[in-house]
Amino acid sequence: MADALEEGEALLEILHDDEVFERELEEIFAKSWVYIGHESEIPEEGDYRQRSIGKDPFIFVRDENGEVQVLWDSCRHRGTKLCRAEKGNTTHFRCPYHGWTYRNTGELVGVPQKGNGFPDLDMEEKGLHGAPNVESYNGLVFASLDPDAPDLETYLGPSAWYLDLYFKLADMEVIGDPHRWEIDTDWKTPSENFYGDNYHVPMGHKSAIDVGIGSATAKGEKESELYAISDVGGHAFSIYQIPGEDFFWGHPPEVTETFHPERLTDEQYQIARQSGVSLGTIFPNLSFIYLGGSDDPEKDTVGTFCLRQWQPIEPGKMEAWNWIMAPKDAPQEYKDRVYEVGVGTFSLSGNFEVDDIGIWDGIPEAADSVFAEQVNATTVFSMGRGEDTLAEVDDSWPGPGTVYREGGMTDENQLEFYRKWHQTISEAH
Ligand code: FES
Ligand SMILES: [Fe+2]
8 A cells, every 4th residue: 555655546445345444443543633522512511422433432521520521431330331312411421221320520429239239349440431531622622542642732733733723713612513424435535535635626516616606716706726735744734815815714804803813823814814715634534624605696605614523334334423613702693604504515415515425425335346356446646746737835835734836736635644544554553
């Protein structure tokens, strides 16, 4: 695979392979920093949400001391899951099997018939297991199951410089519950797509763009330049810039005046100011798209932020999670409109979403073919290589990373995904 990547290719079979899938769960999901949820989803003590790391079930909960916990959802008695609701508020989790009861800190506090049946049970030792590492970055909570993981800041590396544009300039909050839907495709396909597959937009999303739905930049209403940013810790971003404009992803002045420019450097602020559609992925499976656009050609552009997680289910099958987000201090009716645009564009019923789903589900079927092995089928990521291609490195870009102008004409971002994937899966320790 390393050789193929050098040549700008990857193997098709990894998009539907039992052995690869198992190794991904063990070497990637159980070792990386994986997104759990946003702090605004559990604002009150006792608020909880069901979450997962790879396929492992966890409870994302704000405990009675106000601390965020990520607890493995498995009773210490016979192992069943304690949490049977997607979300709620509770001081305790009581196991439905024999009634062992845990505080929302994870501490075991109740064992029916303890005196008669388990006089020697060490309650302190039988609390719920928590993820070994839990950290928050501007409200985004991540966990790593690897006790030897580097800290989150190190893991994010220079990507944090870009995440600041989206999560530090404004305090963001989740609107409503996440939307979830299954897709018959491998989790890597959308993850890699959100590394910056801008090449598919004119073809895959032609019908939506033709009727005037989507971003002001993609529709060509605004003169813009697309930058593809890689080499930022194994993650990647694609950012449209509209020279000289205060566009801020389509947010109107009544929203941008609630921003906190003092939290950013001048260079960061300059990029935020000129930003149209922006998207990216934090390895392995957290993506986002900031759409400066609308779900209706007759209506104003709004800054709709969709945060995505691509959850592995089995080889060739995954579940998408989609959280629509808006600046916390924006007017309520604006947030309602953001939600509407999110639902109408990048959600299960959204115009752009159905385009992608209907294409991605064709990949695993081919990847699982006997013939794929016979012809040693590969996927091609060599766009932008060779003489006279359009994409070129822009040394004047003020942020970190390797940055290409004409970012829609290079596969460097997507190659970054597969390099990181290959490095992580090969690095068993
Ligand atoms: S399995 Fe939980 S109390 Fe028995
Ligand atoms: Fe797409």
